[in-house]
Amino acid sequence: SSELTQDPAVSVALGQTVRITCQGDSLRTFYANWYQQKPGQAPVLVIFRKNNRPSGIPDRFSGSSSGNTASLTITGAQAEDEADYYCNYRDSSVNHYVFGSGTRVTVL
Amino acid sequence: QVRLVESGGGVVQPGRSLRLSCAASGFTFSNYGMHWVRQAPGKGLEWVALMWYDASNNFYTDSVRGRFTISRDNSKNTLYLHMRSLRAEDTAVYYCAREGHSNNGMDVWGQGTTVTVSS
Numbered sequence: 561s562s563e564l565t566q567d568p569a570v571s572v573a574l575g576q577t578v579r580i581t582c583q584g585d586s587l588r589t590f591y592a593n594w595y596q597q598k599p600g601q602a603p604v605l606v607i608f609r610k611n612n613r614p615s616g617i618p619d620r621f622s623g624s625s626s627g628n629t630a631s632l633t634i635t636g637a638q639a640e641d642e643a644d645y646y647c648n649y650r651d652s653s654v655n656h657y658v659f660g661s662g663t664r665v666t667v668l
Numbered sequence: 669q670v671r672l673v674e675s676g677g678g679v680v681q682p683g684r685s686l687r688l689s690c691a692a693s694g695f696t697f698s699n700y701g702m703h704w705v706r707q708a709p710g711k712g713l714e715w716v717a718l719m720w721y722d723a724s725n726n727f728y729t730d731s732v733r734g735r736f737t738i739s740r741d742n743s744k745n746t747l748y749l750h751m752r753s754l755r756a757e758d759t760a761v762y763y764c765a766r767e768g769h770s771n772n773g774m775d776v777w778g779q780g781t782t783v784t785v786s787s
Contacts, residue, residue, distance in 0.1 A: 593773035595713070602763055602780055603705075603713065608773035646713050650771055655727040657703070657715035 562586040564647055564660035571666040572637045580632045580663045582647035590649040592630035594623060597662075598643045606645075607632055634665070642667045670694035670776050672764050677781030680754055690747040690764030690778055698722070698742040701767035703774055704749045706760035706783075714760075717749065718767065732758075754785045 564584040572578035582592055594607040605614050607623035610630065620635045634641055647660040676688040690702070704716040717738040719726045726738050737750040747764050761780040768775035 595774070597713075602777040603765075603774075604777070605768075605773045605775050608768065608775070609771075612772070614773075614775060644712075648713070648715070648773075652771070655718060655725070656729065657718065659705075659713040659715060662712040 562658070564649070564658055566645075566647060566660040566663045568661070569664040569666065571668055572634070573668050574639065575636055577633065577635045578637055578665060580634075580645050580665065582630045582632075582660045583628055584649075584658075584660075585628055586649055586651060586658070587625060587628050587630050590651060592623070592625060592647045592649050594621075594630075594632045595646045595648065596641075596643045597646065603646065637665075637667050639667050641665060670766075672766065672776055672778035674762065674764055674778045674781035677762065677783045679784045679786060681787050682755060682785055684754055685750070685752045686754065686783060688749040688751070688762055688764075688781055688783070690749075692745045692747065692766075695766075695776075697740075697745040700769075702738075702740060702747045703765045703767060704736075704738060704747075705763045705765055705774070705777075706758075707763070707780075708757070708760045711760075716762070719747065751783070754783075756785050759783060759785050 562585045591609040595603040597603040611623040646662045671693045673691045717728045719738045735753045739748045763780045764778045765774035766776040
């Protein structure tokens with residue numbers, strides 16, 4: 561299983577768009593999921609299998625993928641979107657799961 | 669509602685053992701694979717272990733294989749993590765999480781239980 565690399569931190573102005581990226585060779589083969597974690601809280605799944613939103617997740621969250629990079633885009637960021645975001649994938653060949661290092665999103 | 673509640677965390681000396689539990693409710697527990705994921709203080713998420721819905725298979729991250737054992741009791745809707753030979757680097761918040769159908773991510777998480785390994 562290969563590692564996933566994320567930028568440590570990004571900032572976005574309120575109402576603007578931010579894209580969070582996740583790089584890893586395994587993403588050429590396996591889908592990425594994305595999780596949001598607010599301070600002191602458990603993670604929440606926001607995107608699964610590259611570009612699907614669980615019920616209850618606002619449609620301002622979207623996912624995409626190209627080559628070895630998966631992306632989570634927040635279109636019209638809100639104050640409540642300030643959180644850490646983690647990508648992950650399942651390596652089905654060995655049934656191992658890998659998380660990215662996480663990106664802290666600050667909404668200005 | 670769908671809920672996972674972890675328990676069993678605490679302070680333990682290096683080399684000792686601890687068993688965590690995760691009680692599930694609001695869904696058919698026996699239909700889902702279940703994970704343990706941990707987060708060391710100030711660090712990111714780390715996948716620890718997975719057990720299939722019917723307990724027929726389990727998988728571990730390399731750093732815990734041979735020391736940790738994941739198990740489940742579907743009659744009690746409970747997932748377990750038996751941790752042995754604990755090390756300082758096992759100090760973390762331990763979350764249980766449900767594997768969504770068709771590998772659709774970890775779609776339900778508990779609130780976590782804290783394990784501190786210290787002398």
